[in-house]
Amino acid sequence: MKKKLSTGDVLIKVLTPIVAVGVALILGMILIALLGKDVGVAMGDFFEGALGNPIRIGDTLSKVAPLTFTALAFAIASRCGLVNIGAEGQFYLGGIAAGLVAIYAPGLGIPGIGGAVVLLLAIIAGFIAGGFWGLIAGWLKVSFGANEVITTVMLNYVATFLNKYLIGYNGPFYDGSGNPQSEAFKVSFERGFLVDGSDMTIAIILGLLALVFYYIFFFKMKKGYEMRVVGLNSTAAEYAGIKVKSNALLAMFLAGGFGGLAGVSELLSAQSRILPDFSSNYGFDGIAVALLGQLNPLGMGLSAVLFAVLKSGGLAMGNKGTISPYIVNAIQAFVIILVVASVFIQDEYTRRKLIRQAKATKGE
Amino acid sequence: MKQKKGLIIGVIVVLALLLIGLFAPENFKNTLASFIAQDLRIALPLAIAAAGLVFGERSGVLNLGAEGMMLTGALFTWIGTAMFAGNPWLGILVGMFSSLLIALLFGFLVITLRSNQTVIGVSMNILALGLTSTIYRVVQSMEMKITGFPSLSDLLAKIPGLGDVLTNKTAIGTQLALVDIPRIGSFLDTIFSQNIMIYIGIILIIFLNFVLFKTDLGLKVRAVGEYPKACDTMGINVYKIRYGSVLFSGLLTGLAGGLLVLDIKTFVENVTAGKGFIAIAAVIFGKYTPIGALGASLVFGGAQAVQYLIQAIGLKAPSDLMNMIPYIVTIVALAGFIGKTHVPAASTKPYTKE
Numbered sequence: 001m002k003k004k005l006s007t008g009d010v011l012i013k014v015l016t017p018i019v020a021v022g023v024a025l026i027l028g029m030i031l032i033a034l035l036g037k038d039v040g041v042a043m044g045d046f047f048e049g050a051l052g053n054p055i056r057i058g059d060t061l062s063k064v065a066p067l068t069f070t071a072l073a074f075a076i077a078s079r080c081g082l083v084n085i086g087a088e089g090q091f092y093l094g095g096i097a098a099g100l101v102a103i104y105a106p107g108l109g110i111p112g113i114g115g116a117v118v119l120l121l122a123i124i125a126g127f128i129a130g131g132f133w134g135l136i137a138g139w140l141k142v143s144f145g146a147n148e149v150i151t152t153v154m155l156n157y158v159a160t161f162l163n164k165y166l167i168g169y170n171g172p173f174y175d176g177s178g179n180p181q182s183e184a185f186k187v188s189f190e191r192g193f194l195v196d197g198s199d200m201t202i203a204i205i206l207g208l209l210a211l212v213f214y215y216i217f218f219f220k221m222k223k224g225y226e227m228r229v230v231g232l233n234s235t236a237a238e239y240a241g242i243k244v245k246s247n248a249l250l251a252m253f254l255a256g257g258f259g260g261l262a263g264v265s266e267l268l269s270a271q272s273r274i275l276p277d278f279s280s281n282y283g284f285d286g287i288a289v290a291l292l293g294q295l296n297p298l299g300m301g302l303s304a305v306l307f308a309v310l311k312s313g314g315l316a317m318g319n320k321g322t323i324s325p326y327i328v329n330a331i332q333a334f335v336i337i338l339v340v341a342s343v344f345i346q347d348e349y350t351r352r353k354l355i356r357q358a359k360a361t362k363g364e
Numbered sequence: 365m366k367q368k369k370g371l372i373i374g375v376i377v378v379l380a381l382l383l384i385g386l387f388a389p390e391n392f393k394n395t396l397a398s399f400i401a402q403d404l405r406i407a408l409p410l411a412i413a414a415a416g417l418v419f420g421e422r423s424g425v426l427n428l429g430a431e432g433m434m435l436t437g438a439l440f441t442w443i444g445t446a447m448f449a450g451n452p453w454l455g456i457l458v459g460m461f462s463s464l465l466i467a468l469l470f471g472f473l474v475i476t477l478r479s480n481q482t483v484i485g486v487s488m489n490i491l492a493l494g495l496t497s498t499i500y501r502v503v504q505s506m507e508m509k510i511t512g513f514p515s516l517s518d519l520l521a522k523i524p525g526l527g528d529v530l531t532n533k534t535a536i537g538t539q540l541a542l543v544d545i546p547r548i549g550s551f552l553d554t555i556f557s558q559n560i561m562i563y564i565g566i567i568l569i570i571f572l573n574f575v576l577f578k579t580d581l582g583l584k585v586r587a588v589g590e591y592p593k594a595c596d597t598m599g600i601n602v603y604k605i606r607y608g609s610v611l612f613s614g615l616l617t618g619l620a621g622g623l624l625v626l627d628i629k630t631f632v633e634n635v636t637a638g639k640g641f642i643a644i645a646a647v648i649f650g651k652y653t654p655i656g657a658l659g660a661s662l663v664f665g666g667a668q669a670v671q672y673l674i675q676a677i678g679l680k681a682p683s684d685l686m687n688m689i690p691y692i693v694t695i696v697a698l699a700g701f702i703g704k705t706h707v708p709a710a711s712t713k714p715y716t717k718e
Contacts, residue, residue, distance in 0.1 A: 031495075035502050083482050144699040147648070149428055149482060151698060153641045154691040161691075165684035284490055291483065324501040326633070329494030336487040337473065344477040 012349060016342045017292050017299070021306065024334035031330060032323055042322045049316020050309045058198025062269055063308040066091070068207035069262030070286025071304060072214055073134070073255045075295045077148075079218055080251035081231035086137055086152025087259040088283025089159035090130035094260020095267040096163055097129035098122035099274040100173065102185035118187045123206075123264055130260015131253040133159065138252025142245040148252075156283065164276045173274070182274035189268045203265035208301070210258060215297040227251055259283065281329070285311065288332040291339055307332070370655065381555075385548035397554035399666075399673045404558060405627060407658075407665030408565050409434075409620040413643035414650065414657035415569045416616025421647055422576065423609035424589040424710035428485025429470050430617045431640025432492030437463035437618025439496040442510070442631040443503060450509040452626050459622035460615050466492060467614020475606050478714035489640070497633045510629045516540070517557045561623060572654040585609055589708035592715045602715050617643070642694050649697045652708065660697070667693035 029039050050060050070087040077084035101122040106115075137155060140146040166173050168180045175183045189201035218224035230237040230247045238244055262282055271278060289307050293299030310328050318325030384396060413434055420427040427433075437459040444458025445451065470488050473479045517538040521531040532539050543553040576582040587595050588605045596602050617640065624639065625631050642664055649663070650656030668690045674681055 031498070035499065037502075083486075085486055140695065140699045146695070146698040147644075149486070150641050150645050151695050153431075153638060154645075154695045157638050157691045158688045161684045161688045165682050168682065168684055170682045171684075287486060288490070324498040326494045326497035326501075329490050330498060331494070333487045333491030333494055336490070337469075337484065340479045340483050340487070341473055341477050344479065 008349075008353075012346055013294075016346070017294070017303070017339060020292070020335050020338035020342065023338055024331050027334045028327060028331040031327065035323065037323050042317055045317045045320045045322050046313035049319070050313035054195055055198045056312070058192075058195030058200040060308050060312040061195070061204060061305070062199040062201065063311055064304045065201075065203035065207035065265040065269070066262040066282045067285055067289050067304040067307050067311070068301065069210060069258045069265060070282050071289035071293065071300045072210055072286075073130075073259035073262065073283075074287050074290040075214065075293075075300060076258065077134075077251050077255040078290065078295055079224075079231050080227045080248055081234060082138070082141065082248060082251060082255075083149050084134065084137070084152055084252065084255045084259075085149050085287070086134060086155050086256070086283070087262065087286045088279055088281070089152065089156035090133045090256040090259025091263040091266070091279050091283050092156075092159040092163050093133040093263070094126035094130035094257075095263030095278060096166060096274060097260070098126035098264040099182060099185060099267050101125045102187050102268060103173075103183050103273075106186040115187050119189065119268070122187075122268060123261065126260040126264035127257040128260070130263065131257035134252040134254075134256015134259060135249060137256075138249045141252075142248050160277065163274070163278070167274050167276065175273070180276050184273045185268065187268075188272070189265075191269070199270045201265075201269040203269045206261070206265060207304070210261065211297040211301050223247075223250075259286075262286070284329070285332065288336050291336050294339070382548070385551040393551045394554070395673065395676045397551050398676065399669050400555050401558065402669035402672050403662060403665045404555075404562050405665075406668050407661040408559075408562050409623045409627070410639060410643050410646055410664055411569060411658040411661035412565050412623060413617045413620035413640065414646040414661055415572050415654040416613040416620075417643055417647045418572075418576065418650075418652055418654050418657055419585060419609040420613035421652055421711065422589045422708055423585045423606045424592065424708055424713060424715070425471075425474060425606055425610050425613075426481050426485065426644075426712045427467075427470065427610060427613050427617075428482055428641075428644065429466065429488030429492075430485075430613070430644055431636055431638065432489035433463040433466050433470075433614050433617040434621035434624070434640040434643070435489075435492045435496050435634065435636045436466050437621030438625045438635050439500060439621075439631055440618075441622030442508065442625045443499075443506075445510050445626070446506055446508045450511045452511060452513050455510075456619060456622035456626065459625075460618040463614050463618025463621065464611060467611050467617075470614070471607050471610040474714065475603055475610065478716065481712045481714075493634060500631060500633060508630075510626065512626045512629055513559050513561045515557055516560055516563065517553075519560050559627070565623075566658070569654045569658050576654060586708075589710050592710050596715075596717060602717070606715070638691065642690065645694045645698050648707075652706070663697065664690055664694060 029043070032042050033039050049056065051057050070091065073087040073090060074084055102118060105118045105121055133155060137148045137151045140151050141148045164180065165171050167182045168174060173182045175181055189203055191199055191201055193200045193202050193204070218228060226237070226242045227247050227250070229240065229242055230244050234244050263279070266282060267274065267278060285307055289303045290300055292303040292306070293301070310331060314325040314328030317323050317327070385393060388396070413430060417427055417430055440462035441456050441459030445455025447458070448454040466488060470484060473484045474481045515538075517531050517540050520540070521527045521533070521538045523530065530541050532541055532543055540553050540557050542556065543549040545552070576585065584595070584600055584605055588600065588602050592602045620643065621636060624635065628635075643661070646657045646660035646664060649660035650658070670689060671686045674686065
């Protein structure tokens with residue numbers, strides 16, 4: 001299905017993200033210097049915190065799974081021509097659903113509900129809850145034409161407040177401890193996967209499987225193909241007999257579901273109970289991961305690792321008090337801007353090449 | 365026809381308020397007056413931002429970076445006000461300048477480089493959140509003295525000669541002389557004794573409505589958003605009009621952010637909390653007109669002011685659930701009214717000059 005790419009095209013495609021990340025990091029350092037902080041110290045804290053020893057590396061890698069899932073939440077919708085900014089809210093819904101299963105399912109006394117089964121139920125519940133949250137925005141889009149960017153952002157805020165309510169002092173799942181929080185999970189993923197003593201769990205394998213699913217679904221299955229046609233040209237899709245609306249709904253459900261899985265993997269790996277604001281911005285990080293990876297499964301996997309390092313290092317700088325961890329958001333934005341803007345450079349490159357070719361043919 | 369409808373609604377609202385002021389029980393009047401005052405206070409930044417965004421939208425650029433521009437304007441108004449010894453007027457100029465820079469970057473990316481408006485808009489928000497929160501943590505410890513804008517009554521009291529006639533000085537502060545009118549006086553005072561920016565804002569919005577629909581410039585902006593190619597043929601510079609509209613929307617969203625900070629008199633990380641997006645929803649809900657956006661902002665502001673109303677009545681509801689209301693109302697408004705408006709035909713479509 002792919003047209004032959006020339007070496008120049010491939011080179012540009014591979015170089016763009018690398019250059020973008022490099023430039024974004026330099027801009028980040030300039031920003032740190034402008035704010036009167038020592039760049040050397042900041043960088044030291046950054047790398048020490050993200051990659052300082054095996055356990056730190058494991059902790060950093062534990063962030064790959066939620067980042068992969070939120071990236072997929074953006075990418076799946078994007079492939080169908082929708083812009084899902086709602087991964088943050090879907091993360092909350094998925095986390096809440098999975099968390100509740102992990103707290104209450106083991107106590108129900110149903111025979112056969114052991115650790116592994118509870119985890120499986122938690123994953124399913126998280127997927128459905130996140131998917132439902134995505135589906136709301138999808139439904140508002142196809143039935144009423146409501147801009148999904150705005151509705152998903154609004155739903156993010158609704159989800160945050162819903163979570164705060166559920167585990168707050170008046171909420172149904174408050175544990176009565178004096179702090180707004182739920183009871184502790186009775187079952188969670190086993191930590192120390194691959195790296196002893198780290199937060200890494202089997203969730204990273206789930207993230208990997210999700211990327212494989214993404215590849216098979218969009219590039220080997222009819223339904224995924226249909227969805228991509230809708231994304232590229234919905235009018236053409238309609239003429240070809242593809243149901244645009246049902247594809248959009250399915251895309252938002254799947255996107256939301258993966259956003260939910262991000263919440264599941266973070267909560268049942270790195271945390272022990274549902275807390276207010278448990279997401280720490282994963283939903284928005286996913287957008288940058290997806291765009292840097294150019295919606296390509298391999299690219300997204302690699303950029304999830306890169307952003308895990310960024311996130312981990314940023315938090316370390318924040319904890320040491322060198323600079324706010326929010327600096328990572330600024331760097332992320334630089335990356336997105338540079339990657340998106342580079343499309344212009346690629347277009348110019350193609351345009352000039354065509355002009356050159358045209359001139360050459362004329363000259364013959 | 366449309367203007368007549370607006371006039372009729374206005375007359376009905378004023379009459380209803382007068383009737384309530386004259387005949388309703390004292391308790392009800394106080395609650396209603398403070399609800400209206402809260403609504404105006406909350407709606408002002410939304411309406412100002414939305415009025416600016418109307419211009420961007422009408423010229424064919426959907427500025428989804430409004431949230432970020434508002435946030436930037438908010439932080440720098442806060443810093444600027446502190447720099448200028450608490451002077452809100454100079455402070456807000458600093459804020460507007462900062463959001464103008466973000467708008468310039470946004471404009472360059474989506475107009476000149478023709479990048480995807482949605483993605484760039486979203487990245488502007490991430491950028492602004494990152495920058496403002498990082499800078500905020502550095503300047504956090506600065507001495508910040510924020511006074512905010514004077515109220516109408518305070519300002520009137522300062523007019524030499526007339527000041528004493530127009531206002532009354534009482535134990536609770538300066539009130540409008542209106543307060544002496546029997547029955548209805550204090551009701552009107554609560555509604556009208558507002559931050560001076562509310563009046564300036566409303567006049568500005570009416571003026572912008574006039575510019576958009578009654579002037580040559582407004583016609584150009586609207587034409588560029590409908591059919592840029594035809595405009596280009598007619599000798600209108602599409603890029604110039606779009607840059608102008610985007611920069612103007614940046615200025616006003618920055619002003620809106622500044623108003624927000626000067627109203628609550630402090631800055632916190634992500635202080636805008638989605639208000640930029642609500643302003644975009646107000647543009648759509650208000651049918652892409654500045655006055656319509658003002659009306660929509662009053663609806664959204666009312667959705668938030670309901671919290672105070674419920675507290676005033678003495679109902680107990682979990683605050684987290686109450687906090688959801690403005691966001692849910694925005695979603696419902698967006699879903700319920702969107703089909704009934706005309707979206708500018710060239711919205712979100714970059715223009716390439718051939």
